[in-house]
Amino acid sequence: MYQGASRFSVASSARELITKTEHFTFAISPEEMVLESGHRLGPITLAYETYGTLNEGRSNAILVAHALTGDQHAAGKYDKSDKAAGWWDDMIGPGKTIDTNRFFVICSNVLGGCRGTTGPSSINPATEMPYGMNFPVFTIRDMVRAQKALVQHLGVERLLCVIGGSMGGMQVLEWAVTYPDQIDGILPIATAGxxxxxxxxxxxxxxQSIMLxxxxNQGNYYPEVGPAQGLSIARxxxxxxxxxxxxxxxxxxRRMVxxxxxxxxxxxSRFEIESYLHYQGDKLVKRFDANSYLYLxxxxxxxxxxxxxGGLAKALGRIKAKTLFVGIDSDWLYPPSYMIEMAHLMEKKRKDVEYKELKSPHGHDAFLIEFDQMSPIIRDFIFELAESRGL
Amino acid sequence: MYQGASRFSVASSARELITKTEHFTFAISPEEMVLESGHRLGPITLAYETYGTLNEGRSNAILVAHALTGDQHAAGKYDKSDKAAGWWDDMIGPGKTIDTNRFFVICSNVLGGCRGTTGPSSINPATEMPYGMNFPVFTIRDMVRAQKALVQHLGVERLLCVIGGSMGGMQVLEWAVTYPDQIDGILPIATAGxxxxxxxxxxxxxxQSIMLxxxxNQGNYYPEVGPAQGLSIARxxxxxxxxxxxxxxxxxxRRMVxxxxxxxxxxxSRFEIESYLHYQGDKLVKRFDANSYLYLxxxxxxxxxxxxxGGLAKALGRIKAKTLFVGIDSDWLYPPSYMIEMAHLMEKKRKDVEYKELKSPHGHDAFLIEFDQMSPIIRDFIFELAESRGL
Structure with missing residues (x-):
């Protein structure tokens, strides 16, 4: 995932966060999870990381949800010598916007992912072979229900905030609709209902590019890397x-290489834009499973x-969490209008809702880049939530 | 190519245009055409159609340039029983916006095309095999120089107007810059400089989809249809x-099939939008050569x-033709801003230039759909050109 140059690098290097991925397994036979499709899936392992410490009142937990090609490694490094830190390391850490000195931050690899969470590349206990395309279709709602099991396992009954962009924002909205009484605030960014x-x-x-x-091979390529070219084109x-x-x-x-x-x-012959896209495609292939990409x-x-x-408006009507939508003016994949529409629908129902917009040339990915604009918005929102919980 | 329901169907059925494709061959050895790349190509055959009659003064010729997957069949039918007419039949014909009772209209399949004009699927005289990927890289400028040979062959020294959208609009601009003294007016639609x-x-x-x-097979698939799936995905x-x-x-x-x-x-499972795209992809494969697609x-x-x-502004400075840019408000592939910029650059150089915009939800393809909006704009522009030539 592309990361802009960190504007917090001086501050963060002074108090570096060292993290590790942990695993939680549930839905063990005969208690498999019943997916929205009706299919049963289990056992399910979630790979996750936490940063900071859960307070005694268990009231300072913030869940961060990742986007399509993100993972549980939202912040910190596994080792001081790591070149790259987590995908939202600019936002999460000691003294940062989402301050791990104050808050207990949880991030898990989504259901169906390929970074340690059960997904198409995992072993199907029924066949003792990788699931491949026999993995059941799951939904954002299923991802959220799996996360809920993890959050409970960590001893958290009520989340202070759920936050995420793009596919992460989809999870944020599902959280607020599915568990309205167990969240104080939500911050969906650059997303849609x-x-x-x-x-x-x-x-x-x-x-289609991947499957071409x-x-x-119909999803049967393990343990090989599989459709590298197809996945690269998709990326x-x-x-x-x-x-x-x-x-x-x-x-x-129009510069050429x-x-x-x-x-x-x-x-x-290649233009620089083509060269850049090929570089990004090749990079993803090294860290992502094609079948996971298909299912996600x-x-x-x-x-x-x-x-x-009963439809979008009724679903939004269920939300009790204080809500802040953040859109990006140049995002044409999830245009601001969709978030503004949701904010209006919630306003009509007298919800505590606001909409703010980032001004950026970066498009959809601005939520991984425009930290200087996002930081005060997110900091203020979380501060108010913490105040209301007496933190 | 998708065609909206004709709004002129009653008028046109009364005076139906029956047409046929003709062929013109030039650049015959040792007089091959020297392409912009320096490569020599010949012989070159252009497939073309004409509608209407060239007047005695040879002053009523209008050249229509087609887009990526278009062809020389811009208007009329080959036979009364044909279900579909040419791709701009709503605009071109007896009594229509581009009135073939008054004007002599020419449309040719571009260099590198696959509808009768020399392209990658043609036989390479050096090998007596199809060119495939041995076809030389050509440019819009080369397409226009080939068209110029055809226009001269038809006895036309000066064109009243050159008109086209998308890749057709690129040709229109190249025409005006390359042959400034031989065109009265140009009408580039939904395009870029x-x-x-x-x-x-x-x-x-x-x-990449096609080549995956x-x-x-590296372009060697003739006489088979070749990469149908790859081309379908591209489409x-x-x-x-x-x-x-x-x-x-x-x-x-979000309707599902x-x-x-x-x-x-x-x-x-398929959403209707997916089903629509697959239909469009499969349809193109039946009428288009994948190597042509790559080269175009x-x-x-x-x-x-x-x-x-010397750059965009200097090139626009060469234009002497009366110019009308037509943009489409919802076109995000060739946004209006690029045409407005060109119009401003030409205005600064005191050119006879105007910009008009179609309001449409259809996006880029509105130039193949919004006939009721385009018709008065194009009719007025051509009328003025004709007046100035004493037609």
């Missing part, structure tokens, strides 16, 4: 949708907080 | 970029009217 038709369209093209790769497309025309023009324009006329007019995109497509709840 | 980084990015993903298909992606979020929401929303819960939660996308990427001409 139900996946848009255009979002589904892009996801289907990404899925002959090494995908290239994803990256386009996470950025903006403005950013690409500023950053790459090779500029000699003999190369310029070759079929395989499907879960996003099926995302609709209003399903079997 | 140089391909944007985002446009290049989408094209590269489309190319094992049946592509699916293309279709997303030609439309808009608003349109997809209006037309498909199958709604029974047992199907809803299957991995292969490359030509678009290389499109820059300012190349070797």
């Amino acid at each position: 139900r996946m848009t038709a255009m979002g589904i369209a892009f996801n289907e093209v990404m899925r 790769d002959p090494t995908w 290239m497309l994803g990256m386009i949708t996470y950025r903006s025309d403005e950013l690409f023009n500023l950053r790459f324009g 090779h500029t000699h006329p003999d190369e310029y007019f070759r079929f395989d 995109c499907k879960a996003m497509d099926l995302h609709d907080i209003g399903r079997r709840r | 140089r391909m944007t980084a985002m446009g290049i990015a989408f094209n590269e993903v489309m190319r 298909d094992p049946t592509w 699916m992606l293309g279709m997303i970029t030609y439309r808009s979020d608003e349109l997809f929401n209006l037309r498909f929303g 199958h709604t029974h819960p047992d199907e809803y939660f299957r991995f292969d 996308c490359k030509a678009m990427d290389l499109h820059d009217i300012g190349r070797r001409r």
Whole structure:
């Protein structure tokens, strides 16, 4: 995942967070989890990390939900020598916006993921082979129910805040609708209450690219890496949708990698934007499972907080948490209008809701980049929640 | 290509245009055409159609340039029994906006195309095998120079107007910059003076999809149809970029093809938007050559009217033709801003230039749909040109 240059690097290096991934297993036979589809799944292992300490009143827990290609490693390093820190390390840590000296932060790899949580690459106990495409279809709602089991296991009955962007924001909304009495506040960023038709369209093209790769082999490629080219193409497309025309023009324009006329007019000559996308595609392949990618995109497509709840407005009506939507002006994948619509629907129902917007050329991915804008917004919101809980 | 319901169907059925494709061959050895890349290509055959009659003064010729997957069949039917007419039949014909009772209309399949014009699927005289990926890289500028040979062959020294949308609009701009003294007016629609980084990015993903298909086989698949799945995926992606979020929401929303819960939660369940994209992908495969698609996308990427001409502004400074840019408010692939910028640059140089905008939810493809809005704009523009030529 692309990370902008840290603006907090001086502060954070002084009090570095060292973390490790832990595992929690539940839904053990015959107590399998019944998914929204009706299928039973178990055992389920969730890979997760926590930062900070749960207070005596168990009232300072904040759950962070990751996006499509994110994972449980939201903050800190596993070892001081690690080059990269967690994906939201700019936001989470001692003295940072989400201050781990004050709060107990939880982040888990989603159900269906590939970083230690049960997913398509896990062993199916029924066959003792990897699930592959026999993994059951799951939904954002199922992800959240699995997270709930983890949160309870950690001794937390009530969350101070659930926060996340993109697919993380989808989980945030499902949390607030599914467990309205067990959350003080939610902060959904750059997301939607139900996946848009255009979002589904892009996801289907990404899925088709993966499945076109002959090494995908109907999902049976383990222990090999599988459809590297197909997944890389999917990621290239994803990256386009996470950025903006403005950013690409500023950053790459029409510059070519090779500029000699003999190369310029070759079929395989590359513009810098192409080279950048290939780099991003190749990078994802090294850390992500293609079948997980397929299933997570499907879960996003099926995302609709209003399903079997009487529609979007009724679902939003269930929310009791103080709510702050954060949109991004240049995000055309999850345009601000969808969050503004939800905020209006909640306002009508006299909910405690607000909408704020980041100004950024970065597009959808601004929630992984614009820390200077997000920091005061998130800090103030969490501060108010903490105040109301007497923290 | 998707065509909206004709709003002129009553008028046109009364005076139906019957047409046929003709062929013109030039650049015959040793007089091959020297492409912008320096490579020689010949012989070159252009497939073309004409509608109406060239007047005695040879002053009533209008050239129509087609978009990526368009062809020379812009208007009319080959036979009365044909179900579909040409791709701009709503605009071109007796008594229509581009009135073939008054004007002589020319449309040719672009260089590198696959509808009768020399392209990657043609026989390479050096090997007596199809060119495949040995076809030389060509540019929009090369397409226009080939069209110029055709126009001269038809006895036309000066064009009254050159008109086209998308890749057609790129040709329109190249025409005006390359042959400033031989055109009265130009009407570039939903296009750019140089391909944007985002446009290049989408094209590269489309190319990669085609080349990932094992049946592509480095371009050596003739006489078989070749990478049908890869080309279909490319088209699916293309279709997303030609439309808009608003349109997809209006037309498909989150409706599913199958709604029974047992199907809803299957991995292969389909939303209507997915089904629509697959339909469009499968349809293109039946009429388009994958290698042509690759080369035409490359030509678009290389499109820059300012190349070797001192940049965009200087290139626009060459134009002498009366110019009307037409943008589409919901077009995010070729946003209005790029055409407005060109209009401003030309205004500064005291050119006869105007910009008009279609209001449409249809996105980029509105130039193939919004005939009621385009018709008066185009009719008035051509009328003025004709007046000034004493027609």
